[in-house]
Amino acid sequence: xxxxxxxxxxxxxxxxxxxxxxxxxxxxxxxxxxxxxxxxxxxxxxxxxxxxxxxxxxxxxxxxxxxxxxxxxxxxxxxxxxxxxxxxxxxxxxxxxxxxxxxxxxxxxxxxxxxxxxxxxxxxxxxxxxxxxxxxxxxxxxxxxxxxxxxxxxxxxxxxxxxxxxxxxxxxxxxxxxxxxxxxxxxxxxxxxxxxxxxxxxxxxxxxxxxxxxxxxxxxxxxxxxxxxxxxxxxxxxxxxxxxxxxxxxxxxxxxxxxxxxxxxxxxxxxxxxxxxxxxxxxxxxxxxxxxxxxxxxxxxxxxxxxxxxxxxxxxxxxxxxx
Numbered sequence: 583x584x585x586x587x588x589x590x591x592x593x594x595x596x597x598x599x600x601x602x603x604x605x606x607x608x609x610x611x612x613x614x615x616x617x618x619x620x621x622x623x624x625x626x627x628x629x630x631x632x633x634x635x636x637x638x639x640x641x642x643x644x645x646x647x648x649x650x651x652x653x654x655x656x657x658x659x660x661x662x663x664x665x666x667x668x669x670x671x672x673x674x675x676x677x678x679x680x681x682x683x684x685x686x687x688x689x690x691x692x693x694x695x696x697x698x699x700x701x702x703x704x705x706x707x708x709x710x711x712x713x714x715x716x717x718x719x720x721x722x723x724x725x726x727x728x729x730x731x732x733x734x735x736x737x738x739x740x741x742x743x744x745x746x747x748x749x750x751x752x753x754x755x756x757x758x759x760x761x762x763x764x765x766x767x768x769x770x771x772x773x774x775x776x777x778x779x780x781x782x783x784x785x786x787x788x789x790x791x792x793x794x795x796x797x798x799x800x801x802x803x804x805x806x807x808x809x810x811x812x813x814x815x816x817x818x819x820x821x822x823x824x825x826x827x828x829x830x831x832x833x834x835x836x837x838x839x840x841x842x843x844x845x846x847x848x849x850x851x852x853x854x855x856x857x858x859x860x861x862x863x864x865x866x867x868x869x870x871x872x873x874x875x876x877x878x879x880x881x882x883x884x885x886x887x888x889x890x891x892x893x894x895x896x897x898x899x900x901x902x903x904x905x
Contacts, residue, residue: 592653
């Protein structure tokens with residue numbers, strides 16, 4: 583293919599970032615967009631010179647697409663992955679990929695059986711600083727890894743409903759959990775405490791506003807991740823500790839501290855743009871190795887966060903389900 587014909591299902595929130603990136607990519611063309619809110623779909627279609635729909639089925643039936651960006655909330659996926667993959671259309675799926683492991687496993691099989699290329703939007707993996715951190719840690723023994731995702735409340739109505747978002751850890755801090763996995767390996771067991779402490783006045787709010795999770799990694803390393811939506815600003819990052827070294831990714835920047843030295847690296851890339859460009863390149867080259875987060879890898883991150891939710895519910899440690 584000379585140009586990748588791209589469709590979008592869901593045009594709100596994060597889709598706006600992907601639309602801007604794909605519109606700048608000389609090897610891609612935004613062919614069609616879909617959103618259940620007609621006004622939003624029409625507006626984006628006019629902005630990017632695309633056809634628009636309010637039904638994903640209509641979009642898939644009437645358009646000849648090479649790829650689809652699936653940018654709908656986790657509760658709204660339905661069987662979209664299966665329908666898209668069955669048509670031989672490649673996929674970029676926003677995180678989290680679902681709220682139920684059995685459903686996600688079924689989707690994984692459908693994607694594998696179709697042979698399409700599928701990436702998932704764990705965009706922090708595409709940071710130049712994360713690449714440097716991963717290279718540095720390659721031969722190191724990790725003792726502890728600490729993650730944090732501290733931010734303000736998201737007013738989107740579905741976000742505050744545990745049945746629709748899975749809560750902050752599943753929907754937002756999943757980026758931090760994924761980065762911890764990417765740097766330190768898979769998680770074996772979790773023990774979580776969560777509470778709705780401060781934001782009780784928000785209507786229909788049933789997700790925790792503070793979360794703390796202890797993690798045991800398969801390597802034997804221990805760690806924890808904290809998240810909260812009670813803050814006036816936004817901070818997120820990961821800190822990796824070993825004998826005589828510390829690797830700290832604070833936002834997008836990296837600091838490596840050793841006994842006698844501290845080296846700082848400031849990120850020079852737009853990680854969303856890098857991710858989207860790599861996806862288009864992967865399709866043109868038929869090379870899924872360009873993508874840093876596959877569907878199966880995203881399934882492993884989801885398994886950690888869902889296990890943490892279960893642990894908080896039952897008050898006991900939970901073994902993380904296998905992919």
